[in-house]
Amino acid sequence: MEPTQPSSPRPKKNSEVKPYLKYSGLAFQMIAIMGGAALGGRKLDAYFQNETPWWTLGLLAVAVFASMYSVIVSLTHKK
Incomplete structure (x- = not known):
């Protein structure tokens, strides 16, 4: 006799990073x-x-522009 399968399969874990962590x-x-x-x-x-x-x-002025550039690149980067 074969073991019975669970009625609902486990949900797949999403490999994406949670938005709040990002x-x-x-x-x-x-x-x-x-x-x-x-x-x-x-x-x-x-x-x-x-x-x-x-x-x-x-x-600090350069750092403001560098950090804003970094944020924009990170937000628009599609994986």
Whole structure:
């Protein structure tokens, strides 16, 4: 006698990442980019002994554009 099959098959596990994990990962990525830019800018301003934090401001401006580019690429990338 053959064993009986369960009446409903198990649902297949979806290999896609859950949306909240994807978006929280993007948030941490943006925080890391901004934090790295701020830290690097402060170190460069201290090294060059600037009264006005030009390196920090410049690197943070670049980091804003870099993080926005990263978010846009991540959101539009189809797997």
